[in-house]
Amino acid sequence: NAGVMQNPRHLVRRRGQEARLRCSPMKGHSHVYWYRQLPEEGLKFMVYLQKENIIDESGMPKERFSAEFPKEGPSILRIQQVVRGDSAAYFCASSPITGTNTEAFFGQGTRLTVV
């Protein structure tokens, strides 16, 4: 069973461009979380999604950031008009649809560098 897959692992964008980060959850998982980690800082929650639905986006910046998790395909975190302050590691995690007592599993992250 493959783990959570994130791509690309490294992404370089110029200021003003768009960044698209992809996350494929583990097989059988239909819930996805996105986190951001600025250099030398902790993991900050951004958004929590299930298929075709945003459950909690309380950690998302109000502008330029959006996330989706379509019925088919990976979850996408989209950053429009990137700025240098968006440079960070972005991690995705997934958890199963059913049952209690569940844990979330994380991918290896996408490292975004804005130049």
Add this chain to the structure above:
Amino acid sequence: DAKTTQPTSMDCAEGRAANLPCNHSTISGNEYVYWYRQIHSQGPQYIIHGLKNNETNEMASLIITEDRKSSTLILPHATLRDTAVYYCIVRVATRDDKIIFGKGTRLHILP
């Protein structure tokens, strides 16, 4: 905000048991204690979780006090590869509760 308090950093000699404490005095009855770790720049790795009974798996043991206000993660025979930031998290163990990370404990395993 994180609901847990952990020491900022700890050292442990290689081969010895590493005991990482965590305080969660406001934990609710339906909240579990989870531990994750992050080895330098990698994605967080799940270690173990429990509700009120002590738990053990191939990676670690989790000891939760009877009043559930604190817990200890035990790595029985620490190796250099266990050097990481360890996060203690409390959350309701259903799919609709996000994971909030605090600052964690930076564990250094000394050769």
